[in-house]
Amino acid sequence: MEAFDLLMTGFGALMEPSRLGFMMLGVILGLLVGVLPGVGGTTGVAILLPITVFLEPISALIMLAGIYWGSMYGGLITSILFGVPGNPWSVAVMFDGRPLAKQGKAGLAMATGFWVSFFGAIIASVLFTFFAVPFAEMALRFGPPEMFAVLMIAFGTFIGMGGSPGKTVVMIAAGFLLSTVGLDVVTGAPRLTFDSIALMQGFHFVPITIGLFGLGEVLANAAERYKVQIEEVTRAAKLGLHDITAGARAVLKNFWLAAGSALLGFVTGILPGAGATPASFMAYGFAQKISRHPERFGKGAIEGVLAPEAANNAAGTGAILPMLVLGIPGSPTAAILMAGVFMWGFIPGPRLFTEQPEFVWGFIASLYLANLGALVICLTATPLLAMMLRTPYAILAPVIVVLCFVGAYAIQNSFLDIWFVLIFGVIGFILRRLDYPLAPLIVALVLGASTEEALRQSLIMSDGSMLIFFQRPLSAPIMVAALLLFMLPLIQMAVRRYRRRQRQEASAGD
Amino acid sequence: MTPIWLRTTYRAVELGAIVCLLVLGVVLLSESIELGPGWGESGPQPGFFPFLLTVLLILGALGVLYASVYRQPDLRPFFEVSQEITDLLRVGIPIIATVIVIRWLGLYVGSGLYLAFFMAWYGRFRWYQALAGGILLPIIMWLTLREGFNIPMPMSMFYRSGILPF
Numbered sequence: 175m176e177a178f179d180l181l182m183t184g185f186g187a188l189m190e191p192s193r194l195g196f197m198m199l200g201v202i203l204g205l206l207v208g209v210l211p212g213v214g215g216t217t218g219v220a221i222l223l224p225i226t227v228f229l230e231p232i233s234a235l236i237m238l239a240g241i242y243w244g245s246m247y248g249g250l251i252t253s254i255l256f257g258v259p260g261n262p263w264s265v266a267v268m269f270d271g272r273p274l275a276k277q278g279k280a281g282l283a284m285a286t287g288f289w290v291s292f293f294g295a296i297i298a299s300v301l302f303t304f305f306a307v308p309f310a311e312m313a314l315r316f317g318p319p320e321m322f323a324v325l326m327i328a329f330g331t332f333i334g335m336g337g338s339p340g341k342t343v344v345m346i347a348a349g350f351l352l353s354t355v356g357l358d359v360v361t362g363a364p365r366l367t368f369d370s371i372a373l374m375q376g377f378h379f380v381p382i383t384i385g386l387f388g389l390g391e392v393l394a395n396a397a398e399r400y401k402v403q404i405e406e407v408t409r410a411a412k413l414g415l416h417d418i419t420a421g422a423r424a425v426l427k428n429f430w431l432a433a434g435s436a437l438l439g440f441v442t443g444i445l446p447g448a449g450a451t452p453a454s455f456m457a458y459g460f461a462q463k464i465s466r467h468p469e470r471f472g473k474g475a476i477e478g479v480l481a482p483e484a485a486n487n488a489a490g491t492g493a494i495l496p497m498l499v500l501g502i503p504g505s506p507t508a509a510i511l512m513a514g515v516f517m518w519g520f521i522p523g524p525r526l527f528t529e530q531p532e533f534v535w536g537f538i539a540s541l542y543l544a545n546l547g548a549l550v551i552c553l554t555a556t557p558l559l560a561m562m563l564r565t566p567y568a569i570l571a572p573v574i575v576v577l578c579f580v581g582a583y584a585i586q587n588s589f590l591d592i593w594f595v596l597i598f599g600v601i602g603f604i605l606r607r608l609d610y611p612l613a614p615l616i617v618a619l620v621l622g623a624s625t626e627e628a629l630r631q632s633l634i635m636s637d638g639s640m641l642i643f644f645q646r647p648l649s650a651p652i653m654v655a656a657l658l659l660f661m662l663p664l665i666q667m668a669v670r671r672y673r674r675r676q677r678q679e680a681s682a683g684d
Numbered sequence: 685m686t687p688i689w690l691r692t693t694y695r696a697v698e699l700g701a702i703v704c705l706l707v708l709g710v711v712l713l714s715e716s717i718e719l720g721p722g723w724g725e726s727g728p729q730p731g732f733f734p735f736l737l738t739v740l741l742i743l744g745a746l747g748v749l750y751a752s753v754y755r756q757p758d759l760r761p762f763f764e765v766s767q768e769i770t771d772l773l774r775v776g777i778p779i780i781a782t783v784i785v786i787r788w789l790g791l792y793v794g795s796g797l798y799l800a801f802f803m804a805w806y807g808r809f810r811w812y813q814a815l816a817g818g819i820l821l822p823i824i825m826w827l828t829l830r831e832g833f834n835i836p837m838p839m840s841m842f843y844r845s846g847i848l849p850f
Binding site: 224225228338339340341342343344346347348350351354358360361363365366368389392393396397398399400566567568569571572573575576579580583584587589592593596599600604605607608626629630633634638 | 694697698701705712715716719723728729730731732733734737738740741743744745746747748750751752762763765767768769771772774775776778779780782783786787791795798799802803806807808809817821825829833834835836837838
């Protein structure tokens with residue numbers, strides 16, 4: 175019951191009006207960001223990060239995390255009403271949410287989505303509460319080789335679970351290379367600066383994130399504007415009391431599906447590198463597989479809304495766990511939150527739990543309250559949120575662009591960073607169009623220094639032998655798992671070849 | 685005859701991106717070899733990590749080259765209709781112009797001008813609506829950034845000489 179007592183301390187820390195206020199402010203901003211096209215949760219968190227330096231750390235963390243949770247709820251609204259997912263993790267919910275909306279059941283679909291998001295998030299929060307301490311205790315025994323092995327798991331997951339493995343490798347390498355620009359931490363030698371003094375301080379990841387995600391998305395939306403027409407569907411965004419109760423009943427009726435999806439989501443979320451998007455797709459496939467009517471999926475099955483929503487909210491919560499415990503974020507948003515934790519003067523890792531219990535447990539307690547707040551706002555104010563979508567593009571786009579510049583400049587008061595936003599915005603647009611995954615680049619950029627440090631320290635320990643990763647009892651299994659993840663695309667390719675040959679031989683034998 | 689920008693395929697753009705990556709790879713490779721890619725007296729030399737990564741970058745790029753240029757080329761046009769390009773330029777060029785304007789006139793004036801211009805030109809708002817937007821945005825930003833959080837923002841060239849407060 176130790177976790178329970180600690181959780182109560184956390185609630186105690188939260189019971190300050192200003193902290194609750196910042197938490198709710200974060201949730202509301204997140205909902206707006208989730209609903210508005212052109213800004214995702216990642217951009218929202220990145221833009222507001224510089225401002226949080228002026229807040230006390232607990233308020234800062236729960237406000238930024240609130241944006242993350244809020245955007246998860248908000249993305250649901252646009253996915254169901256317009257078929258325009260505001261975030262990548264809201265794509266799966268569209269498959270059945272959009273058909274439901276076309277049948278005039280948008281209210282039911284949204285209410286169910288909100289309830290199940292809340293349900294999934296609460297299950298994940300409970301798991302988080304009880305797993306955090308054992309996890310941290312295990313992590314305390316980690317040395318550099320173990321850290322490096324876990325980091326490799328993160329990047330292995332990107333490669334094993336992403337789309338094109340070649341593109342993922344390129345993005346990971348690019349992220350790491352960007353992180354090495356500047357002065358070398360160990361020897362102090364300038365690296366990859368090409369004799370430019372401006373590059374000596376290195377790339378800060380905030381302007382790059384804002385460029386790739388924020389401005390890149392504005393440009394991508396601009397090019398696709400001729401396709402999307404936001405019709406007068408905004409009027410359909412009404413949630414009656416009837417929808418709310420029917421949604422709650424749908425969740426209770428599919429209780430085990432929702433609970434299973436949440437568990438699946440949480441586990442996927444903990445896996446560094448996986449995050450909410452694959453979790454939502456996996457849960458959708460899982461729901462279809464165990465359904466008695468798989469043919470109804472894609473035509474408006476309520477289970478198709480339930481499963482991905484439960485999973486992605488649970489995964490979002492789960493992704494924070496390795497960030498706090500190990501300092502390894504599971505998603506780009508978690509990576510930005512982690513950078514925030516550094517900026518507020520703390521070091522993420524197992525020691526955080528013993529040295530800053532109020533900070534950690536205040537955050538864990540905020541998981542429960544923030545989700546409750548988001549649910550209440552969504553159930554009561556959805557029409558208001560959908561109204562935001564009517565904001566004319568000619569006002570919305572410039573405001574987003576200006577906010578991108580403000581966020582990038584504020585981080586280190588350098589005008590160069592505004593140029594970086596512009597440059598990486600254009601790069602982000604092209605990469606997005608060519609289906610290069612952006613998340614691995616951001617995670618690699620944030621983790622670059624610690625990965626290099628772990629690798630160097632391990633190699634110094636072993637005097638240059640790579641075998642050290644396989645000789646220690648803790649790091650060996652982790653490293654083997656990571657290598658398997660790296661090989662996954664190759665293994666899949668070999669299996670496919672083998673099957674094809676067998677089929678050919680079978681048909682040749684006839 | 686369709687113009688060249690509508691005939692450019694995904695494969696062509698993909699190829700262009702790979703060429704850029706490979707050029708970058710060669711530059712970085714020579715740079716990290718100069719830094720020392722091997723084992724020094726007290727551990728890995730500074731170029732060790734960048735060298736490893738550049739090799740990874742090049743291998744990845746070659747993998748993409750094989751998969752999406754040779755093996756499964758995507759021959760759809762990169763831009764389907766010319767509307768896409770005009771929309772992109774109409775949104776993109778004012779953004780670039782804004783960055784240049786901010787350099788001289790500061791963030792507050794620059795963003796106000798940008799919003800007013802974009803509302804009037806792209807959104808076809810009436811001139812007084814655009815003007816109101818262009819004045820309101822800097823005021824709101826001033827109140828939150830300057831008065832609220834005291835975060836410094838890029839100021840105009842008149843700020844340092846003391847002519848203007850922003």
